[in-house]
Amino acid sequence: MRLVFACAILLPSVAGAATPAEPGEGEAIVVSGEHEGYAPVRTSAAKIPAALRDIPQSIAVVPAQLLFDQRALSLQDALKNVPGVAFSSGDGQRDQVSIRGFSAIADQFVNGFRDDALYFRDLSNTERVEVIKGPAAVLYGRGSSGGLINRVLKQPDVTITSLTLSAGAFDQKRAEWDVGRFDRHGGTGFRLTGAYEDDGSFRQQQFLKRFALAPSLLLGAGGDTNLYATADYLRDRRLTDFGIPAINGRPVDVPRGTYYGAANARDADVTASRVLSQTLILTHRFSDALGFRDGFRHYRYVLNRRNTSSTAVDVGAGTVTLQHGGLDRDEEGWSNLAELTQTLHGGGMEHVLLYGFEIAHQAKDARTLLARRVATTSLTRPVLPVIDPASFTALSADTGTSLDNRGLYVQDLATLGHGLKALIGARYDWFMQKTVQRLPGQSPLARTDRKLSPRAGLVFQPDRAQSYYVSWSSSFQPSAESFALAANNADIAPEQTRNTEAGAKYTLLGGRLNLQAAAFLLRRTHIKGSDPLDPTRLVPIGTQRTRGVELSAQADLPSGFHATAGYAYLDTRVTASANPGFVGKRATLTPSHAVNAFVTRSFAGRFGLGGGLNYVGDRWADPANTTVLPHYVTVDAVAWVLVGPVRLQLNAYNLGNARYIVAGHGTSPLLNVPGAPRSLLGTARFSF
Numbered sequence: 001m002r003l004v005f006a007c008a009i010l011l012p013s014v015a016g017a018a019t020p021a022e023p024g025e026g027e028a029i030v031v032s033g034e035h036e037g038y039a040p041v042r043t044s045a046a047k048i049p050a051a052l053r054d055i056p057q058s059i060a061v062v063p064a065q066l067l068f069d070q071r072a073l074s075l076q077d078a079l080k081n082v083p084g085v086a087f088s089s090g091d092g093q094r095d096q097v098s099i100r101g102f103s104a105i106a107d108q109f110v111n112g113f114r115d116d117a118l119y120f121r122d123l124s125n126t127e128r129v130e131v132i133k134g135p136a137a138v139l140y141g142r143g144s145s146g147g148l149i150n151r152v153l154k155q156p157d158v159t160i161t162s163l164t165l166s167a168g169a170f171d172q173k174r175a176e177w178d179v180g181r182f183d184r185h186g187g188t189g190f191r192l193t194g195a196y197e198d199d200g201s202f203r204q205q206q207f208l209k210r211f212a213l214a215p216s217l218l219l220g221a222g223g224d225t226n227l228y229a230t231a232d233y234l235r236d237r238r239l240t241d242f243g244i245p246a247i248n249g250r251p252v253d254v255p256r257g258t259y260y261g262a263a264n265a266r267d268a269d270v271t272a273s274r275v276l277s278q279t280l281i282l283t284h285r286f287s288d289a290l291g292f293r294d295g296f297r298h299y300r301y302v303l304n305r306r307n308t309s310s311t312a313v314d315v316g317a318g319t320v321t322l323q324h325g326g327l328d329r330d331e332e333g334w335s336n337l338a339e340l341t342q343t344l345h346g347g348g349m350e351h352v353l354l355y356g357f358e359i360a361h362q363a364k365d366a367r368t369l370l371a372r373r374v375a376t377t378s379l380t381r382p383v384l385p386v387i388d389p390a391s392f393t394a395l396s397a398d399t400g401t402s403l404d405n406r407g408l409y410v411q412d413l414a415t416l417g418h419g420l421k422a423l424i425g426a427r428y429d430w431f432m433q434k435t436v437q438r439l440p441g442q443s444p445l446a447r448t449d450r451k452l453s454p455r456a457g458l459v460f461q462p463d464r465a466q467s468y469y470v471s472w473s474s475s476f477q478p479s480a481e482s483f484a485l486a487a488n489n490a491d492i493a494p495e496q497t498r499n500t501e502a503g504a505k506y507t508l509l510g511g512r513l514n515l516q517a518a519a520f521l522l523r524r525t526h527i528k529g530s531d532p533l534d535p536t537r538l539v540p541i542g543t544q545r546t547r548g549v550e551l552s553a554q555a556d557l558p559s560g561f562h563a564t565a566g567y568a569y570l571d572t573r574v575t576a577s578a579n580p581g582f583v584g585k586r587a588t589l590t591p592s593h594a595v596n597a598f599v600t601r602s603f604a605g606r607f608g609l610g611g612g613l614n615y616v617g618d619r620w621a622d623p624a625n626t627t628v629l630p631h632y633v634t635v636d637a638v639a640w641v642l643v644g645p646v647r648l649q650l651n652a653y654n655l656g657n658a659r660y661i662v663a664g665h666g667t668s669p670l671l672n673v674p675g676a677p678r679s680l681l682g683t684a685r686f687s688f
Contacts, residue, residue, distance in 0.1 A: 037065050037556035038564045041511045044152060045132045046423065047112060047139055048341060048354055048413060053505045056423055056457025056469035058133035058518040058550055066564060067123065069600055069610060069638055071166065071651045071681055073174065073197075075121050075149070076663075078129045080614055081596055083550045083568035084146075085131065086589045087663040089673045092240040093271045093305050094118040099146030100133065100522055101546040101572035101587035102497070103666065106482040107148035109140065110232075111279065113335055114360065115151075116482045117301035119273045122234055124176050124195035125214035127154045133550070134499040134522065135475030137453035138425045141358065141407050143482075144475050145497040145524050146546070153230065156189035156218040157182050161688040168651075168681030171200035187221035202676055204259040205266055206239040228281040240271045242309035242665070243673035245320050246627045247379060251661055254380055256674035260322060261308035262374075263384035268324070271305040289343040296336045303329040306369075306389055310670040313379060320379045320670075324387050325371030333362030333403075350415040354425075358407040363400070366484060370394040398438040399484040406430040411455075421459040423471075428452050431478055435485040445485040449494050451476045467505040474498045479528070489528060497524040513555045522546040543576040544587060560608070565597040585625045588666045591617030600638065611637040619664065627669030632660030634675070649683040 040061045043052050052059055060082040062072075072078045075095045079085045088103070090096030096105050106116040115121075133147040140148060164176040180191035194213040201207065213233045220226035244260060245252055262268035277299035285291040306326040313320050339356040369392050375385040411425030434446040457471030476494040479485065503518035527542030552566040572587035586592075594617060600610030613635045621627040635656050640649040654677060662675035 038562040039514045039554035039556045053467040056471040060131040062129040082131045083566035089663045101590045102146035107143045109150040113297040122212040125193040135473045137475035138427045138455040156191035156216045164685040166683040169679035189218040191216045204257045208238045210236040224285045231278045234275045237272045240269045240307040242671045245310040245670040251672045262387040268387040273303045291341045294338045298334040301331040322375045323371045324374045326369040328367045330365045335360035352413040354411040356409045360405045362403040368397040370396040400436040401484045402434045404432040419461045423457045426454045445490040470502045495526045516552045518550045547571045560602040563599040568594045593617040607641040621664040622669040629661040645687045647685040651681045
């Protein structure tokens with residue numbers, strides 16, 4: 001097998017990243033015999049060029065065409081296409097999901113680099129989104145109990161000039177631009193993507209203003225040595241919305257726009273974030289059998305959040321108590337990934353070996369305002385208080401945390417013959433955490449964890465269409481993982497997650513129809529919980545497991561049909577806890593059953609129609625399982641027409657105008673975010 005190192009994870013290749021452009025939208029480079037519409041066939045999950053069918057793991061890919069057909073403008077919009085993913089409100093400030101019943105708050109990656117800053121990402125520079133299910137510490141380090149999310153960025157390997165304008169309900173306005181030039185003979189490319197958005201909302205007082213800009217440069221494409229550089233700037237300002245409270249085990253029955261916060265929320269309840277990152281990747285091919293890649297990423301993240309939220313409900317009095325607080329974060333970090341890829345042949349077998357070393361440093365400062373009660377008001381007809389943010393200056397916490405990580409890893413994708421392939425690997429991490437408590441009377445805290453994370457999987461492929469696998473993998477979660485250490489967790493060893501999985505993948509019709517099925521048992525042990533004899537002390541006593549089945553299908557048919565569908569059954573349970581009341585409880589925010597489907601049909605490449613649905617079953621809002629977020633169904637539709645160089649598109653969302661809760665907080669029954677009512681979004685994409 002000839003390695004093409006330019007298509008590894010840190011520098012996605014034409015095969016993995018480029019997609020056929022819409023007619024008139026520029027010249028895309030397409031590898032002969034491969035395509036990517038709704039049914040991609042390759043993945044960067046193993047950090048080597050590999051087909052999805054070769055990886056003994058469940059992997060979901062949300063490709064560019066699906067993102068545009070649905071006009072997905074957020075990571076949440078993209079991930080509703082992935083079975084097994086559930087949504088959290090993320091304190092109104094960040095992308096946050098659960099995967100297979102476990103929080104993935106710190107399991108965000110971009111082009112294979114950790115991207116765990118707590119912000120809402122923009123998709124204007126995103127080519128596709130990959131969700132790698134199950135523990136993945138063998139290549140990516142700490143975290144990833146249920147899985148991780150990797151955004152693969154648009155690459156400067158196309159010639160394209162496009163301007164996309166969208167406007168819709170609730171005063172939504174967005175503009176995107178994408179300008180790229182690529183000289184395939186000189187191997188040089190440049191691309192500039194960006195977006196500006198100014199939105200209102202169905203939620204009272206809610207707004208969103210954001211600006212994104214991402215230039216990238218590619219030198220030496222197609223040669224033995226190439227260099228890829230990119231930067232990404234994002235500025236985001238929005239209302240911090242914690243949603244609506246609950247009463248008697250259900251979200252309170254009020255108009256979905258009802259806001260429980262400050263009367264002057266646009267001044268008092270605002271989240272403002274800024275993110276700037278730079279990435280530089282050097283790739284060199286020594287021979288067809290040996291290549292080297294070194295990638296460096298630096299980021300800076302600043303957050304200022306002020307919020308008012310519900311903290312208590314008095315059922316008898318019919319009132320809710322509101323409190324105001326805030327949080328400031330200032331983070332900076334860098335990471336370097338050095339990887340050597342080698343192909344060996346012998347004994348009728350082929351081995352694609354990956355040797356890697358990661359070194360990373362993050363400095364995270366956090367200042368938490370001391371929250372205090374600002375009002376007690378009617379639960380169903382709240383009278384909102386006017387809040388002076390300048391009066392909140394006292395701090396409840398002021399920490400400076402440094403995270404240093406060193407990781408050595410090796411992986412072997414072996415073709416054994418007779419239709420058998422194996423993927424085995426191991427990673428050893430040295431993870432060091434230090435936290436300085438700046439408030440008086442508090443001492444600095446530190447701990448170092450050294451952990452081995454193995455993985456093993458076997459694939460049987462009786463022919464080019466069928467692939468069956470079994471696998472086992474492990475990950476670890478340090479005490480604070482990506483946050484400040486505290487006195488009640490600094491002495492606790494990492495939690496452990498193990499996944500056993502069996503599945504089947506079918507690649508039919510020359511890759512135009514992909515089917516995937518997986519059954520798994522996921523168990524996380526040593527979960528921290530309160531000591532029954534001393535509630536202020538945390539001890540490693542909890543165990544949570546998820547048994548589940550996931551099914552998915554993607555199709556790109558010559559008749560013009562494109563389709564994606566998925567189903568997840570997740571049986572989540574707490575199986576051990578120092579508090580007997582938690583044993584048997586289900587994981588928060590995670591439905592037992594969820595279904596997604598989206599189908600489009602294009603006619604002669606000039607116009608198209610489509611639609612889909614999402615079903616989400618009942619979910620528990622809190623760990624004690626006292627409040628249920630009811631099941632719901634939403635139905636969406638799309639229609640588009642190509643008029644010369646312009647694609648006109650109309651998306652309709654929640655056609656049935658269902659009333660539903662799209663996300664909860666995960667730790668409280670009182671913070672539940674309503675989903676949007678029926679709405680329309682019109683889009684015009686101009687290609688020059």
